[in-house]
Amino acid sequence: MTDTTFISMSSPAPSTAAPGAPPSAGHASPGPGTIARLRRRFPFWVVGVAGVLAVAACVIYIPHRYVEETDDAYVQADTVAVMPKVAGYVTALHVTDNSRFTANQLLVEIDPRDFQVAVNSAKASLQSAQASNDNVLEQLAEQTHLIAAAQATVESDRAILQFAQQQLARYGTLAKTGAGTEERLQQAVSDIGRNKAILDHDLAALAAAQAQVGVLQSQAAQAEAAIQREEAALAQAQLNLSYTKISAVAAGAVANRTVQVGDFVQPGQTLFSAVPNEIYIIANFKETQLAHVRSGQSVSVRVDAFPGEALHGHIDSFQRGTGSNFALLPPENATGNFVKIVQRVPVKIVLDGPVEALRMISPGMSVEPMVTLAPPPGWLAPFL
Numbered sequence: 001m002t003d004t005t006f007i008s009m010s011s012p013a014p015s016t017a018a019p020g021a022p023p024s025a026g027h028a029s030p031g032p033g034t035i036a037r038l039r040r041r042f043p044f045w046v047v048g049v050a051g052v053l054a055v056a057a058c059v060i061y062i063p064h065r066y067v068e069e070t071d072d073a074y075v076q077a078d079t080v081a082v083m084p085k086v087a088g089y090v091t092a093l094h095v096t097d098n099s100r101f102t103a104n105q106l107l108v109e110i111d112p113r114d115f116q117v118a119v120n121s122a123k124a125s126l127q128s129a130q131a132s133n134d135n136v137l138e139q140l141a142e143q144t145h146l147i148a149a150a151q152a153t154v155e156s157d158r159a160i161l162q163f164a165q166q167q168l169a170r171y172g173t174l175a176k177t178g179a180g181t182e183e184r185l186q187q188a189v190s191d192i193g194r195n196k197a198i199l200d201h202d203l204a205a206l207a208a209a210q211a212q213v214g215v216l217q218s219q220a221a222q223a224e225a226a227i228q229r230e231e232a233a234l235a236q237a238q239l240n241l242s243y244t245k246i247s248a249v250a251a252g253a254v255a256n257r258t259v260q261v262g263d264f265v266q267p268g269q270t271l272f273s274a275v276p277n278e279i280y281i282i283a284n285f286k287e288t289q290l291a292h293v294r295s296g297q298s299v300s301v302r303v304d305a306f307p308g309e310a311l312h313g314h315i316d317s318f319q320r321g322t323g324s325n326f327a328l329l330p331p332e333n334a335t336g337n338f339v340k341i342v343q344r345v346p347v348k349i350v351l352d353g354p355v356e357a358l359r360m361i362s363p364g365m366s367v368e369p370m371v372t373l374a375p376p377p378g379w380l381a382p383f384l
Contacts, residue, residue: 075362077363083267088114090111090263091109143216253275255273306360
């Protein structure tokens with residue numbers, strides 16, 4: 001009984017209209033109430049949402065066909081650490097915190113007295129070496145005259161020996177014929193022996209004089225080498241003296257100054273950092289963004305510190321490798337589990353202007369560069 005009652009209560013009432021009869025007058029055409037009910041039932045707000053999504057898609061995705069941008073970008077400069085090359089006390093400091101300087105401007109002076117003394121000592125040593133060299137050259141010139149004198153003596157000895165030989169021949173003939181004495185013949189023989197001994201002595205003296213030339217030439221070479229050594233020592237002393245004055249290589253500004261007048265500084269000690277006026281941007285683009293990015297493309301830059309300033313530049317170059325590749329501990333993707341991560345490639349952007357805005361920007365500031373891949377249509381310009 002219960003089941004039968006449930007079925008009869010839940011079943012729809014049977015229709016009393018005939019199968020071929022026309023519909024009732026209440027259902028012939030929708031009235032105003034029916035249209036209102038349809039409007040309430042149909043979600044017209046879906047159309048609005050779809051329109052908003054379509055506009056958002058145009059604004060978000062279409063611009064990427066013409067531009068690429070990143071917020072992982074920073075201003076950088078080729079900052080130089082100013083360090084002394086000699087030790088000493090700082091006697092003058094011509095810059096202060098954050099001051100600007102020009103190229104070749106004198107920045108720091110170190111006490112030069114010790115180095116001036118070294119220069120004077122090197123000059124004296126050089127003069128001594130030059131005097132020694134001049135002395136050897138004079139001896140070499142004198143030795144040339146001594147050799148000439150020894151050669152003349154040898155020629156004289158040979159002439160005397162030749163005359164003695166002629167005398168011996170004459171007295172020998174006379175002695176054989178009885179016209180000459182035996183004593184005179186013996187005297188002629190003795191003269192020949194004495195003259196030969198004198199000739200041998202003078203020949204030995206000539207050889208010694210000639211050998212002395214080689215000795216003097218060797219001394220001259222040593223004296224020349226000593227001059228070159230002293231010249232090098234003088235040049236080093238003068239160079240060390242020049243190191244007591246530190247000048248700027250290029251125009252820039254002082255940053256991170258740690259030196260004061262009166263400080264004793266050591267070679268390699270950082271006195272301050274010299275930040276050049278020429279700055280650039282390193283933008284770390286995702287590798288998936290670089291398909292159409294090329295060198296020379298124009299770049300517009302927004303600076304976080306100065307939202308109202310717009311900078312202009314161009315792409316200079318791409319780093320040959322991702323940032324992680326040069327990390328202290330580069331990834332080893334061949335070991336362990338692998339999770340693919342989109343890498344970033346540093347891109348150097350050179351700023352072209354305006355000059356007034358560039359003076360306000362410092363290394364380390366955050367920027368947002370936007371690279372123009374192709375000229376965008378006019379209607380898209382407000383969204384870029």
